[in-house]
Each structure stands twice: as C-alpha cells, then as structure tokens.
Amino acid sequence: MKEDELHLILARTHRDYIKGGITVITRGEGARVYDRDGKGYLDLVAGMTRPVHVGYGREEIARAAYEQMVQLCYYTPMQFANEPALKLSEVLSNLTPGKLSWFFFVSSGSEAVESAIKLAKHYHFYRGDRKRYKIISRRGAYHGVTGGALNILGTVLPMRQIMEPLAPGTIFVESPYCYRCPLRLTYPDCEIACATDIERIIQFEDPEQISAFIGEPIQQGFGAYAPPKEYWKIIREICDRYGILLIDDEVICGFGRTGRWFGIEHFDIQPDLMTMAKGISSGYVPLGAAGCTDAVMEPIEIFQHLHTYSNHPVACAAALKNIEIMQRENLIENSLRMGIYFLEGLKTLEHHSTVGEVRGTGLWTAIDFTSDKKKRAPFPVQRVNRLIERAKKKGLMIKTMGQTLEFAPPLIIRKEEIDEAIRILDQCITEEEKELNL
Ligand SMILES: Cc1ncc(COP(=O)(O)O)c(C=O)c1O
Numbered sequence: 001m002k003e004d005e006l007h008l009i010l011a012r013t014h015r016d017y018i019k020g021g022i023t024v025i026t027r028g029e030g031a032r033v034y035d036r037d038g039k040g041y042l043d044l045v046a047g048m049t050r051p052v053h054v055g056y057g058r059e060e061i062a063r064a065a066y067e068q069m070v071q072l073c074y075y076t077p078m079q080f081a082n083e084p085a086l087k088l089s090e091v092l093s094n095l096t097p098g099k100l101s102w103f104f105f106v107s108s109g110s111e112a113v114e115s116a117i118k119l120a121k122h123y124h125f126y127r128g129d130r131k132r133y134k135i136i137s138r139r140g141a142y143h144g145v146t147g148g149a150l151n152i153l154g155t156v157l158p159m160r161q162i163m164e165p166l167a168p169g170t171i172f173v174e175s176p177y178c179y180r181c182p183l184r185l186t187y188p189d190c191e192i193a194c195a196t197d198i199e200r201i202i203q204f205e206d207p208e209q210i211s212a213f214i215g216e217p218i219q220q221g222f223g224a225y226a227p228p229k230e231y232w233k234i235i236r237e238i239c240d241r242y243g244i245l246l247i248d249d250e251v252i253c254g255f256g257r258t259g260r261w262f263g264i265e266h267f268d269i270q271p272d273l274m275t276m277a278k279g280i281s282s283g284y285v286p287l288g289a290a291g292c293t294d295a296v297m298e299p300i301e302i303f304q305h306l307h308t309y310s311n312h313p314v315a316c317a318a319a320l321k322n323i324e325i326m327q328r329e330n331l332i333e334n335s336l337r338m339g340i341y342f343l344e345g346l347k348t349l350e351h352h353s354t355v356g357e358v359r360g361t362g363l364w365t366a367i368d369f370t371s372d373k374k375k376r377a378p379f380p381v382q383r384v385n386r387l388i389e390r391a392k393k394k395g396l397m398i399k400t401m402g403q404t405l406e407f408a409p410p411l412i413i414r415k416e417e418i419d420e421a422i423r424i425l426d427q428c429i430t431e432e433e434k435e436l437n438l
Contacts, residue, residue: 001036012159023392028056031410031417033397041397043409044421048399050408051283053255054325061284061321068317077105077310084316091323092291095261098270099293104303105311109251109277110144112288113214116273117148118305119292120212120245126299129243132211133169136198136244139182140175140221143214143249143275152214155221171205173198175219176227179357179368180376187228195227195234199241207242212273214247217263223366223404224359232267245272245296251288252364255279256326256411259336259362266361272296279411282322287315331411335362338413345422346407352429353438354379363411366404367425379403383432390428396421 003018010018027034033056034040046052054061068084075082089103104115117135124132137143141154151170153160160166174182174194183193202210213235218226239246248271253263257279264271273296277288309315326332339362346358346365356370356379369379384400391398398405405425409417 028052030055030057031413032056039395041392041395042417042421043397044407045397045399046408046410047283048397049278050252050257051278051281053257053279053411054282054322054331055410055412058282058284058325060325061282061318064321065285065314065318068314072313074313078306082311082313082316084313084320085311088316088320091320092289095323096274096291097262097265099295100271100274100291101294102297103289103291104305105316106288106290106307107286107309107312107315108144108288109275110146110149111307112251112275112277112290113143113149113249114146115290115305116214116247116275116292117212119273119290119296119300119303120247122300122303123245123296124211126301131209134171134205134210135169136171136173136202136210136213138175138215138219139172140177140219141215142221171201171210173201175221176231177222177225178228179222179225192228192230192234195231195238198235199238202238202242202244207244210242210244212245212247213239214249216249216251217253217267218258218361218364220252220401220406223368223401223406224361224364226266226359226361229267232264232269236269247271247273247275249275251275251277252408255323256332256335257362257364257408259332259339261332280322281315281319284322285315285318287312287319326411329412335411338415338418339363339365341415342407342418345418348422349426349429352433354429354433363413364408366401366406368404383436387428387432390431391424394424394427396424
C-alpha cells in the first residue's frame with residue numbers, strides 16, 4: 001500500500017519505511033498469514049508482537065465471542081460480576097503457580113502492569129505503609145507504554161525520552177544478560193552479582209520507600225534471555241527481607257510460550273503479583289490481567305482502579321475458549337518439544353561467523369549476532385534489520401530485538417514448518433555475510 005493512500009497511524013513505524021510501501025495482512029490460517037496479493041508468510045513471531053499462541057483461524061474462539069456478545073455484550077466491572085470473568089478468574093487461580101488467586105482483567109499488557117503496580121501500592125497503603133512508592137525495574141526491561149509502565153521502561157529508546165519528564169520513583173538495576181554482562185563479569189564466578197547487588201541499591205534508596213520489584217522471568221530486551229537458575233531465588237529472598245512485593249511480568253512468557261504455563265515455573269519461586277496478556281486470548285480479542293495472592297488482596301478495602309472495559313465478558317469468554325484449546329491440544333507440551341527441535345535447528349546456524357549465541361526456552365528463541373565472536377562485539381542493528389526484509393521476501397516473518405533475531409511462533413508450529421524456517425534463515429544469513437565479504 002502506498003504512503004499517499006494511508007490515513008492510519010502505524011505504531012513505531014518510521015516514515016522512511018512507510019515510503020517504501022506497507023504490507024496489508026488480510027488473512028491467517030494455522031501458523032501462516034497472507035497479504036492482499038495472496039502471498040503467504042510463515043509467521044515465526046505469532047503476529048509479530050507474539051500473541052497468537054493457538055494459531056490463526058480458530059472458529060471456536062470466534063463462536064465463543066459471538067455467543068457471549070449475543071448473551072451479554074457488557075456490564076460494569078464495579079459492584080457487578082459477569083459469568084465469563086468469574087469463570088476465567090477461577091481457571092487462572094488453578095493454572096497459575098502457587099497462591100495467586102485474585103484476578104483483574106484489562107485490555108492490554110500495559111494496563112495489566114499498571115494494575116499490578118496499583119495493587120502493590122494499595123497493599124502497602126492499607127497496611128499503613130504509605131511511604132512505599134518506588135518500583136525496582138531493570139535496564140533493558142520492557143513493560144509497556146502507559147504512564148506507570150513507561151516509568152519502568154528500561155530500554156534506551158526514544159519512546160521513553162520523548163515522554164519525559166516521567167514521574168519519579170523508578171530504581172533501575174542491571175539485567176542478567178550473561179552473554180554481554182553489564183557488570184563485565186562471568187558466570188558462575190560472578191556469584192550472580194546482578195541479583196545480589198540489588199540489596200545494596202535497596203539500602204541506598206531506603207527499603208521503607210520501595211513498593212515492588214518487577215521483572216519478566218525470561219527477558220525480551222536482549223532477545224529471549226533466561227537468567228542463571230539462581231537469579232530469581234535471590235531476588236525473592238531480597239524482596240522478602242525488605243517487605244517488597246515481587247511482580248512477575250508474564251505478558252510474553254505466560255500461556256506456554258516457554259514450554260510451561262508460566263515462565264516463572266522454570267525458577268521455582270512464588271511471585272506476589274503476576275501480569276499477563278498476549279497468549280491469554282491468543283490475540284483474538286484484546287485482554288490482559290493482573291493477579292495477586294490472598295496475602296496481597298487481604299488488606300485492600302477497595303481497589304481504586306477502573307477501566308470501562310475491565311473484566312469484559314466477551315474478552316473473557318474468548319480467553320476461556322483459547323485456554324480450553326491449549327489444554328485439549330497439549331500446546332504447552334508442544335511448545336516444549338518443538339522448542340527443543342527449533343533450538344537444535346538454530347544451533348546448525350552457529351557456523352556462521354556473525355552468529356554469536358543461539359538460545360531459547362520453549363518456543364521463545366533468539367540468535368544474538370556479533371561482529372566478533374571472541375569479543376562478542378555488537379553487530380550493527382541495521383544489518384539485523386536487513387535480515388528481516390530478506391526473510392519477508394522469502395515468505396518468512398521474523399523480528400529483531402536489539403542485536404538479536406527473536407522467534408516466538410504460534411505454539412501449534414510443526415517440524416516441517418520449523419525446517420522451512422531454518423532453511424530460509426540460513427539463506428538470509430549467508431546472503432548478508434556475502435554482502436559483507438565475510
Ligand atoms: C513483558 C511485557 N510487559 C508488558 C507489555 C505491554 O503489553 P501491551 O503491548 O499489550 O500493552 C509487553 C509488550 O510486549 C511485554 O512484553
């Protein structure tokens with residue numbers, strides 16, 4: 001589509017890109033999407049922002065949403081409940097790890113993060129702990145774009161800077177990114193300094209002013225990066241020591257992306273609050289959720305928070321059907337099995353001189369590129385971007401995350417499709433390296 005025909009504002013899309021013409025996606029089926037000209041693309045990022053866990057074209061979910069619209073399209077989330085929201089909260093209290101048993105539904109991951117931050121603040125407020133307002137986030141973190149979520153955005157993007165000044169109260173700590181450790185240490189000799197050092201920062205900031213720590217169990221900012229196995233236990237212990245609540249942001253990791261229902265299950269700890277979105281409804285309807293334990297909910301007399309579309313019955317009905325499909329088709333198990341297969345395929349690309357590290361957990365994988373394997377030197381982001389264009393021409397949708405190519409296909413992906421993807425990726429990297437005379 002040409003630039004002069006466009007009246008739609010595209011999110012995070014540079015004008016120069018639009019000048020080249022944009023692709024209009026019109027249809028999806030299984031793990032593939034199709035554009036206006038009928039060209040098909042194998043979708044290795046489940047809708048690019050990664051929500052479409054059960055794949056495209058699920059009539060069952062459409063029917064569930066339709067039936068709920070006819071039955072009851074909407075009723076207020078204040079003082080009244082509706083059947084799908086009640087049911088979904090019950091389902092989630094069984095699916096989520098440990099003691100999470102209260103859920104508030106919103107329309108996006110950012111709103112889920114806002115809600116969790118507010119729940120944490122309410123908890124402290126009603127306990128008379130009214131000084132606690134600071135949130136600990138990590139450099140490299142992404143938690144969304146609304147007010148509170150933007151405050152804790154840890155990436156050095158113009159996204160944050162354009163909106164400054166932001167509200168005070170965010171403490172940024174380093175991320176567990178061992179491949180290029182921000183503390184220039186090496187695992188395991190580092191003794192997980194990126195986690196233990198947080199205690200020193202808390203003492204400096206005044207422990208009595210800190211409300212919560214937020215983090216993704218496996219982090220997107222550096223390309224599907226799983227921390228060392230000890231990391232989350234250390235964070236949990238530090239939070240407990242200072243009465244700081246732990247918010248587990250499962251917006252990407254949740255609902256099978258990493259081969260478990262929730263990413264935190266890989267680390268065997270219990271969060272106080274959890275945020276989710278994306279895979280909760282597989283992108284069929286906008287939906288996010290914030291959950292918390294009994295202990296967090298107990299002191300809260302009234303949750304002073306409301307979106308018109310909180311606890312939306314149609315979104316919750318669609319999510320219930322989506323979760324039912326995941327259970328019936330064992331998609332979490334498929335994520336684990338296909339994730340291993342996918343990672344093995346990606347490892348065959350390690351002979352390329354620009355492929356620094358290949359990693360992944362379940363069906364969330366990445367290739368970290370480098371211009372010097374030994375020194376793990378950064379690779380120009382523009383070059384990684386060129387790989388996306390090459391792949392798109394060959395019918396494969398992929399995305400960058402910093403210096404990495406990140407993959408998060410629908411959880412229904414099959415071996416043949418993974419083989420096809422690896423073949424195309426190999427061709428694209430070979431072409432790019434040839435152009436660079438490598
Ligand atoms: C970990 C995490 N939290 C929050 C968000 C924000 O979600 P949304 O884009 O639905 O507002 C995202 C989005 O990618 C995310 O990855």
